[in-house]
Amino acid sequence: MLAQVATVTTQNFSMDYCKFGQGAETLVVIPGLSAQSVMPMADLMADAYKLLTDDFTIYVFDRKKGELTMPYTIKDMADDTAEAITELGLSNVNIFGASQGGMIAMEIAIEHPELVDKLVLGSTSSHVRDDEFQVFDTWIKLAKERRAEELYLNFGEKVYPEDVFVGSKEGLIQASKTLTDEDFSRFIVLTESLRHFDITADLNKITCPALVIGSKTDKVLGGNASELIALSLSNSSDCELYMYDGYGHSVYDCAPDYPERILKFLKK
Template structure:
């Protein structure tokens, strides 16, 4: 089982599949790399996908005293690329993974080929947050009711009628409570507003128009803030647009990545001990 070593020496587990140019996949809050399993085979057909377990999730360490922040998670992701010997990779992040991807692109521009930001937010006072009613419902002591609320935020009723689950985007059930709380705090504290104009990677912003978890207004804010970013809205889709609308969304992602090839001599070299 491959691990990278974070700057604070925490072990970050990652999974590598497929072949081709490297594509770093960043999952949502409190989720491990299996967040991507529903759409990953299509990406693996053309790219070497690299998906990590964020600190506190999956097989990664979950230290109590560590810093948990989206910027720290970005440094962990760069450590994964270092462990694999990958100089540059395309980066696709959704939900909190999109927040992490913003920091990778801003702090480490030389490591990013093309960038895709899905169902995410710039954070801070300029962001458009979910309603207080949603926050209360998700925090309900009735965990089954909270779960139903989360499913409804992720998928449309039409989808859940023909696909009753289990759903891979509802959180890592193995997480320790302190790590789950830390992930929530990290996502809430995210604020990359001032950094977004410095992003130079060619950027595609994807969002479902009916996303109440991370309202679609955030997609417009991000696309306006990052120079030359392109916006693709999926009409009627909710937060897990990448699963429910996989055909449309994956095509948009693949078209974007294909149009911004890495063109690196190093890309044909072995990735390293994690493959």
């Protein structure tokens, strides 16, 4: 399936997105932290979500374009994504956020509840405390030192299950060779946004239905983070939690039944 890549321009910024599917409902996908834009993988994403394309028109949003300066917070990203959604004339959308994208999705549901119909939160957390920031500190250090191959391999080792990581090593090494200074700089700012992030106390403001999906073997944010989110969504009209025992942080890319779980929840 081919995806259409485009740019939405608001009064404040421009943001790339891709669009695919022909369903009557809208699903917004917010990807996690990455060293480079996911837009070159638009067709792969369209294929990954093909099960949903009869029921949903799907928009995958990048972060805003251009130079990023600190502080650029998760709330800032949420406000920007909400502005881009509104600029495109979308409303009453379903949102699937993975990892950092899930943090952004929760902020949108808190700050812009009128936009959100249902939430799906994958491998994410409502907080990143100091003692949980070690993984991200390593990535920031490698990015600052422009050690691209080590950054990609460390990222892959933490995010993917071992068999997937081993099979992906050569691809990660080749991808690392394309990193630019702008990529490094953006990655550092986006990763720093996770430092001291904590919206746990505000999760009771989310009232829409929510599906929380985590992995007990998540080496980035930990499986307990998903369980805490589900417990804290006390005012959600319908909250479900599903925990995989395997696949690691990137369960959203690796578990073959993941799209089916999303579809079942959104269509019920």
